Amino acid sequence: xxxxxxxxxxxxxxxxxxxxxxxxxxxxxxxxxxxxxxxxxxxxxxxxxxxxxxxxxxxxxxxxxxxxxxxxxxxxxxxxxxxxxxxxxxxxxxxxxxxxxxxxxxxxxxxxxxxxxxxxxxxxxxxxxxxxxxxxxxxxxxxxxxxxxxxxxxxxxxxxxxxxxxxxxxxxxxxxxxxxxxxxxxxxxxxxxxxxxxxxxxxxxxxxxxxxxxxxxxxxxxxxxxxxxxxxxxxxxxxxxxxxxxxxxxxxxxxxxxxxxxxxxxxxxxxxxxxxxxxxxxxxxxxxxxxxxxxxxxxxxxxxxxxxxxxxxxxxxxxxxxxxxxxxxxxxxxxxxxxxxxxxxxxxxxxxxxxxxxxxxxxxxxxxxxxxxxxxxxxxxxxxxxxxxxxxxxxxxxxxxxxxxxxxxxxxxxxxxxxxxxxxxxxxxxxxxxxxxxxxxxxxxxxxxx
Numbered sequence: 093x094x095x096x097x098x099x100x101x102x103x104x105x106x107x108x109x110x111x112x113x114x115x116x117x118x119x120x121x122x123x124x125x126x127x128x129x130x131x132x133x134x135x136x137x138x139x140x141x142x143x144x145x146x147x148x149x150x151x152x153x154x155x156x157x158x159x160x161x162x163x164x165x166x167x168x169x170x171x172x173x174x175x176x177x178x179x180x181x182x183x184x185x186x187x188x189x190x191x192x193x194x195x196x197x198x199x200x201x202x203x204x205x206x207x208x209x210x211x212x213x214x215x216x217x218x219x220x221x222x223x224x225x226x227x228x229x230x231x232x233x234x235x236x237x238x239x240x241x242x243x244x245x246x247x248x249x250x251x252x253x254x255x256x257x258x259x260x261x262x263x264x265x266x267x268x269x270x271x272x273x274x275x276x277x278x279x280x281x282x283x284x285x286x287x288x289x290x291x292x293x294x295x296x297x298x299x300x301x302x303x304x305x306x307x308x309x310x311x312x313x314x315x316x317x318x319x320x321x322x323x324x325x326x327x328x329x330x331x332x333x334x335x336x337x338x339x340x341x342x343x344x345x346x347x348x349x350x351x352x353x354x355x356x357x358x359x360x361x362x363x364x365x366x367x368x369x370x371x372x373x374x375x376x377x378x379x380x381x382x383x384x385x386x387x388x389x390x391x392x393x394x395x396x397x398x399x400x401x402x403x404x405x406x407x408x409x410x411x412x413x414x415x416x417x418x419x420x421x422x423x424x425x426x427x428x429x430x431x432x433x434x435x436x437x438x439x440x441x442x443x444x445x446x447x448x449x450x451x452x453x454x455x456x457x458x459x460x461x462x463x464x465x466x467x468x469x470x471x472x473x474x475x476x477x478x479x480x481x482x483x484x485x486x487x488x489x490x491x492x493x494x495x496x497x498x499x500x501x502x503x504x505x506x507x508x509x510x511x512x513x514x515x516x517x518x519x520x521x522x523x524x525x526x527x528x529x530x531x532x533x534x535x536x537x538x539x540x541x542x
Contacts, residue, residue: 113150121188209511277317329365411438417536422498422518427528429476444474
């Protein structure tokens with residue numbers, strides 16, 4: 093194309109041009125998308141609506157950038173470029189512009205090896221993906237993972253946007269997970285199906301509605317495991333409906349310096365199968381920047397399970413566990429609460445809170461490397477209860493007694509945006525006589541910390 097054109101994204105530079113582009117009349121007369129091979133037309137058309145509504149040249153640039161970002165967010169293009177030029181040809185009119193998007197579609201097959209961190213465990217994940225599987229920005233992907241604590245996972249998923257709803261995604265999966273809780277004495281095999289719809293209702297808000305049907309096999313890890321766990325051995329069928337509401341304004345999910353998180357998870361299990369409960373969990377986090385890169389962080393979590401059905405008793409794998417470097421530092425993983433013969437049983441209700449003061453490294457010059465490391469002081473507290481009463485007030489009163497408290501200091505290392513490593517020196521201040529405490533160094537790695 094010849095003639096006058098504007099190429100974006102625009103890089104801001106010092107200039108003497110004081111032109112107010114919002115007062116320059118312009119509209120988009122023609123939009124071209126060059127490079128589309130497999131993608132269906134309606135997928136592209138759905139992303140181009142905003143640019144056609146531009147009323148001036150500033151709007152043309154702004155909306156062109158917005159459409160470029162939308163095309164990139166589809167995840168089906170390796171590259172997206174945009175060019176703004178004056179309209180040409182016999183139908184060209186004054187103030188008319190032609191916007192051309194240059195795209196390069198992703199290859200049909202992608203694969204790779206990556207790592208992830210969950211519950212103080214390192215996972216090696218091998219994945220294979222078929223992007224833009226049927227040309228509607230959908231994809232099929234499969235992952236196989238092996239964890240350092242003998243966990244294994246495998247799933248095949250299908251994901252696609254829902255164009256009838258703004259920023260909504262549908263996902264269906266077939267999965268198998270194997271996990272262990274050594275402190276509780278059991279191993280869990282899960283095989284099942286899941287189907288979910290998630291939608292973003294703001295830049296920070298998201299909600300997910302999920303159904304999951306799972307066949308579970310619980311087995312004990314040793315002959316010494318008590319009957320309280322052993323009686324739940326064998327197969328159970330769980331069919332559950334789960335709703336997740338999340339409001340996240342933090343600038344980082346791993347090691348934030350400002351913003352807040354509010355997340356509420358509600359689950360109803362009992363749509364068939366023999367697992368019957370209501371389960372609720374709330375997570376709160378608030379980050380307050382102070383002077384000179386100091387950050388004060390307050391976190392709170394709580395959870396409750398309410399069983400229904402005659403004589404139904406919650407399975408150990410559905411109960412809450414507390415303790416460890418990702419929750420209450422200064423205690424072993426799952427090392428707080430009721431126990432029998434040295435095995436921790438979990439409980440239907442808990443709460444935990446933490447207060448952190450993150451500081452810059454003393455006497456260290458600012459650099460990109462130093463920004464990944466933050467010293468911190470912390471104070472943790474919480475409790476967990478298996479009180480048999482169905483009276484919520486009685487359970488709350490029980491949770492307010494004999495609170496577990498620990499304090500300490502340490503270093504936090506951010507590993508990209510996938511995990512964080514903590515090396516802490518912990519001092520338990522208050523605990524139950526049978527809790528598994530750690531007075532001294534403790535290391536933890538994961539994505540979500542209290």
